[in-house]
Amino acid sequence: MSRTAKIFATVAVAGLAVSACGGNASGGADDSSSGGGTLVIGVDLPLQGASKDASEATVNAMQLYLDQTGSKAGKYKVKLKVYDDSTAAKGAWDDATCAKNAQDHVGNTEEVAVMGTYNSGCAQIIAPVLNQDPTGPMLMVSHANTNPGLTKAWDSGEPEKYFPSGKRSYARVIATDDYQGAAGAQFAAKDLSAKKCYILNDNQTYGQGVGKAFEEEAKKQGIKVLGNQAWDVKQPNYTALFTSIKSTNPDCVYLAGIFDNNGGQLVKDKVKVLGDNSKVKLIAPDGFSGYPEFDGLAQAQGAYITFAGLTATTLREDGGPGAKLLDAYKKKYGADPATSYALYGVEALQVIMQAIEKSDGTRKSITEQVFSGSGISIPADKSIVGKKLDISPKTGDVSVRDISVLQLKDKEEKFLKPWPVS
Known part of the structure; x- marks a missing residue:
């Protein structure tokens, strides 16, 4: 050859x-x-x-x-x-x-x-x-x-x-996201007492999948899902989108997607229209974790992030x-x-x-x-x-299924708690 x-x-x-x-x-x-x-x-x-x-x-x-x-x-x-x-x-x-x-x-x-x-x-x-x-x-x-x-x-x-x-x-x-999305919804219901959540997805494989999992579990947890809508990654701003969402009076917004897809502008406009993250809780999956630009946003402070694994902080504390x-x-x-x-x-x-x-x-x-x-x-x-x-030789999936809940404070993703998965 x-x-x-x-x-x-x-x-x-x-x-x-x-x-x-x-x-x-x-x-x-x-x-x-x-x-x-x-x-x-x-x-x-x-x-x-x-x-x-x-x-x-x-x-x-x-x-x-x-x-x-x-x-x-x-x-x-x-x-x-x-x-x-x-x-x-x-x-x-x-x-x-x-x-x-x-x-x-x-x-x-x-x-x-x-x-x-x-x-x-x-x-x-x-x-x-x-x-x-x-x-x-x-x-x-x-x-x-x-x-x-x-x-x-x-x-x-x-x-x-x-x-x-x-x-x-x-x-x-x-x-996988059937665990991560479910963990996000359980956390929203049990720890944040959320009653009405709006889901925005980035219209990609990952975002659609984790959004679907969040939606299914949210309904089981008694959360009213107000919508599951794709955001257009090419839009210069999302004020009109969040203005329409505001009329549904959510107490939680779940961003199902990756930060790469204009996530910074999305977060800025969420806060601009709906208020800061202590008022209308902002929850995102691990597609928003590990981005210094996101961590540094003033509008992102207080947001909750799930991570489909253990954090570096946890692993250092555990030794090994x-x-x-x-x-x-x-x-x-x-x-x-x-x-x-x-x-x-x-x-x-x-x-x-x-x-x-x-x-x-x-x-x-x-x-x-x-x-x-x-x-x-x-x-x-x-x-x-x-x-x-x-x-698993049958599926290729892993036996360990850890989910961590983080909160963004002082421009750092700080470990909040582990979340049990079943």
Whole structure:
């Protein structure tokens, strides 16, 4: 086969090459038959726009973990190749770029698995392409995709349409939005005594999913759902939208979406028309977590945010591998990661590395380690999240389903309480 190199524009993140790039069809290790070689793990994240800080922190944390472990998974040397799935023009993840990255992952000869994506909509594009890789399927493990349909029945044709080969190849280390959306609604009802809530979604996969879950649980909790409406991300302002919402007299607004989609303007106009967040409570899912721009907004102070996992603050207090990595990260970079999802990026990396260690170094074998037998299990004393973590070989979902409730105060997302999920 031809090994002609393709050259693409790159930017630097923690000394790594970052691109939307690839090569040719891949089989696995450079020298797996003689006991070793170097394997590449692709990292697919939005590195431009509002998600830039969170994505860079995730890459940095993963590389720090590799440095600490000698970049070894069994007999194989491991390195990262970072792909940008966003565009400068959009300032967020981009459909066409995700589609291109999918082809490039499959085409890169040394790449054996993918860590990512951050956005569920991008994963929906990439997962079925990796699943049809003739040398695979190729494993994909996400640290942040929360849309339920990627692994279980949710919308029409899900999750089967992401696995056209008939074999599973996608897993994740985070709780899903059927839990997160429900937790947000339970918190609104039980802790905030909300009676009437209006839902705004960003009309994307993630936003629609978490909004649907919030709405269903809110009704069970006795909250009157006044509406579930999409906001137009291209609007210069939302005063007319919130003026129409004001007539319904809500005591709660739930923003089901990502901050990248003009969330700053949305929050400003919510406060301008409906009042501050002590008057009409503002609740958002983790699509608004980890954005310094959001945290710094005067109008965002007092907002509640759910996070589909444990926060860096909690993990540091609990001690263990997560706390040690956080301390090392802070020593190297001068601050904690911009997002708690950075640690889940490391957790996803742990899953991939265990699969590599148990495999023969080929894509097919690596994926089979996750989706056959007992699957992947990481003991609590090794797991970055400090809990025993199992990946179901039937679904690719994780056994640990933590939800944290945060409140934005003094420009910081402060841990408020854990929320039990069932």
